[in-house]
Amino acid sequence: MSTDRNNIVARTEGVEDDSQLLEQVEAHMRATLMNEACDMMRRTGLPAMTVLRLAATAMGSIYREMADEHLQGICECGWQPDETSELRELCQALMEKTCQRALPDLAAMHVAGSA
Numbered sequence: 001m002s003t004d005r006n007n008i009v010a011r012t013e014g015v016e017d018d019s020q021l022l023e024q025v026e027a028h029m030r031a032t033l034m035n036e037a038c039d040m041m042r043r044t045g046l047p048a049m050t051v052l053r054l055a056a057t058a059m060g061s062i063y064r065e066m067a068d069e070h071l072q073g074i075c076e077c078g079w080q081p082d083e084t085s086e087l088r089e090l091c092q093a094l095m096e097k098t099c100q101r102a103l104p105d106l107a108a109m110h111v112a113g114s115a
């Protein structure tokens with residue numbers, strides 16, 4: 001799947017769940033963040049976990065800025081930020097992808113010790 005932003009077209013009016021569009025946007029965001037994270041590690045020598053934590057911090061900061069603009073009515077798209085549920089949603093998205101690889105590997109793990 002191409003992650004070239006120019007190949008991603010806007011969603012069709014009235015279509016709430018366009019899974020192909022969501023996959024394209026996720027792939028593009030992933031490729032962009034991966035490129036930037038690797039570039040920052042290469043340029044700065046910072047460890048991977050530090051760069052990943054800073055990326056997560058940046059996402060929190062982006063949420064704050066976007067939510068504040070909507071709470072102040074600067075954007076009129078209709079989004080009414082709900083921090084409690086949306087922070088849970090963001091954390092859940094992070095956890096889902098972080099833990100995705102671990103599940104299939106459990107079957108391949110050797111049992112350590114016996115009861």
Ligand SMILES: [Zn+2]
Pocket residue numbers: 070075076077078079
């Ligand atoms: Zn808006």
